[in-house]
Amino acid sequence: MIPVRHLRDINPFRPRLWIMRLTGVQRGMPLEGEAVDLLKQIASGRLGPPVLVYHWDADGLAAATTFMKFYGGDSEEVELRPPRFVRSFSFKELLEGAENRPVVVLDLTPRTWQLREALEVASKVVVVDHHYVDWEVPEGVTYINPAARGDLKGEWPSATWVLAEALGAHHPLLTAASIVGDLGRAALGNPVYARVMRESGLDPERDYWIPEEIAENLDSLHKACKYQGLQWYPRLLSYPTVDPAKGALEDVYLVQLRATVGFEMEELLERLRSSVEEPCEGVLAARIEGGLLARGSLSRELLSLAKARNPPGSFAVLAYRAKCDCCTVESIYARTWKIEERRRLEKVGEALKRLGLEPGGKIQRGNLVVAAEANGKLDEAYKAVVEALCSG
Numbered sequence: 001m002i003p004v005r006h007l008r009d010i011n012p013f014r015p016r017l018w019i020m021r022l023t024g025v026q027r028g029m030p031l032e033g034e035a036v037d038l039l040k041q042i043a044s045g046r047l048g049p050p051v052l053v054y055h056w057d058a059d060g061l062a063a064a065t066t067f068m069k070f071y072g073g074d075s076e077e078v079e080l081r082p083p084r085f086v087r088s089f090s091f092k093e094l095l096e097g098a099e100n101r102p103v104v105v106l107d108l109t110p111r112t113w114q115l116r117e118a119l120e121v122a123s124k125v126v127v128v129d130h131h132y133v134d135w136e137v138p139e140g141v142t143y144i145n146p147a148a149r150g151d152l153k154g155e156w157p158s159a160t161w162v163l164a165e166a167l168g169a170h171h172p173l174l175t176a177a178s179i180v181g182d183l184g185r186a187a188l189g190n191p192v193y194a195r196v197m198r199e200s201g202l203d204p205e206r207d208y209w210i211p212e213e214i215a216e217n218l219d220s221l222h223k224a225c226k227y228q229g230l231q232w233y234p235r236l237l238s239y240p241t242v243d244p245a246k247g248a249l250e251d252v253y254l255v256q257l258r259a260t261v262g263f264e265m266e267e268l269l270e271r272l273r274s275s276v277e278e279p280c281e282g283v284l285a286a287r288i289e290g291g292l293l294a295r296g297s298l299s300r301e302l303l304s305l306a307k308a309r310n311p312p313g314s315f316a317v318l319a320y321r322a323k324c325d326c327c328t329v330e331s332i333y334a335r336t337w338k339i340e341e342r343r344r345l346e347k348v349g350e351a352l353k354r355l356g357l358e359p360g361g362k363i364q365r366g367n368l369v370v371a372a373e374a375n376g377k378l379d380e381a382y383k384a385v386v387e388a389l390c391s392g
């Protein structure tokens with residue numbers, strides 16, 4: 001279940017592969033202009049120690065580590081404040097006690113109301129991201145997101161890569177891990193992934209497992225709801241004596257945590273299989289809770305259960321409550337594998353909006369999902385989604 005692999009005689013961690021300055025040739029689309037200048041000023045430390053607010057996944061952690069590695073001031077003074085596993089967090093709460101500092105938001109896509117709050121409590125607000133954005137960005141927010149209007153060519157596969165291009169520097173293997181973290185095996189078809197792997201002295205296909213293990217190790221922090229770990233690792237991995245990619249690959253705590261997540265996940269999947277309901281034909285639904293933040297994998301598993309039925313079901317609906325030490329996180333997911341069912345999925349999104357939730361997701365071939373954070377409204381959200389799918 002947990003693959004044990006060895007580095008054999010590959011040693012991608014020779015000093016030459018530590019942080020590399022990107023040259024003009026290696027850079028894809030150079031990011032320039034006032035936005036990048038401000039980011040560089042913050043990274044130099046001249047505007048005072050910043051607060052980093054970053055996504056809890058491998059890409060977010062890699063981006064935060066990259067920023068810390070390049071920070072020109074005293075990195076001990078940088079505040080690391082990822083949100084507590086919810087995207088709809090409040091900057092006012094998150095930045096309490098660290099007001100009037102520059103804030104750098106990494107791999108998160110705050111909504112208009114969140115950015116307005118950020119402007120009230122921070123001296124500068126810079127967002128570095130690669131997600132689609134279709135809402136207003138208030139004046140005063142500096143946005144570095146070349147993928148904001150879409151990225152059909154896959155030039156911006158991770159926020160870490162956007163940050164690398166903006167800073168003009170990165171750790172290529174850590175960047176490769178950030179891409180694998182976001183894309184999974186689809187990274188194998190991504191041009192940026194191939195480039196940064198070669199830059200690391202690695203073969204993009206044969207050595208895929210190296211960035212994959214790094215990404216899985218980093219991702220086990222959020223899967224096991226280790227909030228303190230999210231705050232620690234970008235600092236630990238950016239210490240001058242540590243190679244961040246090697247550190248993330250070999251760190252004993254991360255390796256053990258990943259193993260723990262692996263077998264707890266098996267138990268959770270077992271629980272999921274025994275709590276499946278079928279509120280109407282073709283819709284498989286489940287309401288469960290557990291100690292892992294694993295809503296994405298659980299909802300995908302539920303969809304494969306639906307698909308395996310005879311006749312195959314079209315939809316999976318998951319209401320999941322993750323009970324973490326730091327907090328409880330409730331989410332609602334609806335998935336289908338049929339592109340022709342996208343209209344019904346859109347109805348799910350509308351139903352969730354009517355409840356005051358902020359649904360997001362992807363409606364594209366091969367990945368049709370609508371999801372929302374539902375803290376305090378999980379039962380309502382579940383009923384609304386089932387009704388939207390079952391009422392015709």
Ligand SMILES: [Mn+2]
Nearest residue numbers: 059107159182
């Ligand atoms: Mn990302």
